[in-house]
Amino acid sequence: MSAREEVLARLRAARDVGGSTVPDVPRDYHRTGVHAPGSAAAVERLTETLTDYRATVHRVGDLDGVPAAIAAVLAGSSSVVAPPGLPGEWLGEVTATVRRDDPPLSVADLDRLDAVVTGAAVAIADTGTFVLDALAPDQGRRAISLVPDHHVCVIRAADVVSSVPEALARLAPDGPLTFVSGPSATSDIELDRVEGVHGPRRLDVVLIVPPRA
Template sequence: MSSAREEVLARLRAARDAGAPRGGVPPVPRDYHRSGSLEPGGEQVLDLLVERVEDYRARVLRASCDDEVAGAVARCLDEAGSRRVVVPADFAAGWRPRIGDRELVEEHPSAPLTVHELDALDAVVTGSSVAVALTGTIVLAGGAAGQGRRALTLVPDHHVCVVRAADVVETVPEALARLDPSVPLTFISGPSATSDIELDRVEGVHGPRRLDVVVLG
């Protein structure tokens, strides 16, 4: 068994060395496209974000000022029939939907909700750290103001996310430059969805089956 293993490894090394360029392996080019042509937060990059997010079967509402955010969030919750809603304890007071006949639950870092408690809630409302227009991706940073922990946005079936226009960039490298890699990051590209070998799409397997995005600015 050992001799057979050594023979296989020897053949692999010989094949590797035969194809290697003289002088060793050339350096890998790192001239990535780090900045986009669209101004962060500008109308063009916002239009591109809306287009890409909607491609993922998510819905986008626009709010021109802080006062309109709460109304847009309430509309999303009403249309989805979400009545039991959780928000991070530090979620902006002015962005919170009117209570009405809803139950609004706060999650505090010192007293996180259990998975069963989260599963009993209809929706979660959070802010975000940055959004990538080119890919339609929204990024939440664990522990950042108004964004909560990862589990908070992965268990409830409906996620309403507020994105500031100033936090929208065109490319992934631009977004990464704004993020702290030492904290947990959640990258969201539309509602949770997967397909089996027959290409039958199933939503809600790995996270919320419904995503609504409110773009502020």
């Protein structure tokens, strides 16, 4: 008997002895958040939760504000990597050398770069989280947002949801996804949180929030 057959036979026998009644899963938790997706309140809460976990939030009123905001946070950087599909105009005012990850840069190359600029698939206001989808052209493969020490993430208000269930409903797990909540941190010393371990130690978020009519 192969290991596969034997493990499955054991589990079937055990399951039948222990019981095979399938329960109904109660889904009466909130599946929609307290604030509507893209609402001012959702964006406000996201700003609070991001800031609480040591990300720095920069608000701009429209897409035209993005290049200056990115240039400002990258003022001290000499080199930056961008995923293949990041809008070129976003980097229009950056003084640092811009390297497109196309063809893909080596890990050693990435390690020599100061910063990375990406978009995001969705952001979660309740938790201060944004999600990177490696298959999205403006987010790129996982290594580029991991190796450089400074991550600049551009988030559109329309992509901000309140809750975790709303975010997962917008995501397809076809490719790799990375949920990011603040800069890298650890709670391993006396269970207190300190920021800055192996992932990017500096996290800037540029939030595009159109003024309300």
